[in-house]
Amino acid sequence: AQSVTQLGSHVSVSEGALVLLRCNYSSSVPPYLFWYVQYPNQGLQLLLKYTSAATLVKGINGFEAEFKKSETSFHLTKPSAHMSDAAEYFCAVTSSSGGGADGLTFGKGTHLIIQP
Amino acid sequence: DAGVIQSPRHEVTEMGQEVTLRCKPISGHDYLFWYRQTMMRGLELLIYFNNNVPIDDSGMPEDRFSAKMPNASFSTLKIQPSEPRDSAVYFCASSPGVGNTGELFFGEGSRLTVL
DSSP states (O other): OOEEEEEOSEEEEETTSOEEEEEEEEOSSOEEEEEEEEOTTSOEEEEEEEOSSOSEEEOGGGOEEEEETTTTEEEEEESSOOGGGOEEEEEEEEEGGGTTTTOOEEOOOEEEEEEO | OOOOEEEOSEEEEOTTOOEEEEEEOOTTOOEEEEEEEETTTEEEEEEEEETTEEEEOTTOOSTTEEEEEEETTEEEEEESSOOGGGOEEEEEEEEOSTTOOSOOEEOOOEEEEEO
16 A cells, blocks of 8 residues: 655745655555645646656656655755746655556645745 | 547536546556545545456545446546535646556646536
8 A cells, every 4th residue: 555645744845945845655555656736626637756767757747856766755856936926736656566557645735825 | 659648628517517528548558447536635546447347445535436447448437416515626647567666657637627
């Protein structure tokens, strides 16, 4: 079984500041890891994914995440926050041994607030 | 390309009524998933299908919930009878089969309010 813990249900940063959203996972087999973003009244959109290739993964809108096996972490970062980044962010995990076909287990989400 | 299409986007109903939510997955995707999102419990996987066959329905909360996938391009999630605690946003998602890395493609959701 897999699980994901997102530290901080709300994160507030100033426009132009570094964004850091934390995600730790638990998995008994090598994982595939994902970050999704959800804007109000919309579905979830993939930001980036780790599928056992490069440990530093770059995604859309300037976001990136680094897979650290020793720390069981997959934190999401962006060097400079923009007002349009305000949204809900979800970290998710699935088992690589299932070919990713078992569905995703999501964290509870982190609401990112951008202060002008 | 059309994404995952869900209907209705919003549904308001009274307790005891039957609710049917609909989903059209992306053409060519072999997997279809139904999730429920609430403030308290976050995103929960209810059920998923592979090639129209239900694979895991362990997330379906009660017998009041049922899901079907009669063909590759259509699925329904039915709640009968509905209760106020079923109020949530229900998402449908699909993913490809061969070469799948787990990425899900989500619809915009159906927001259900049961009064």
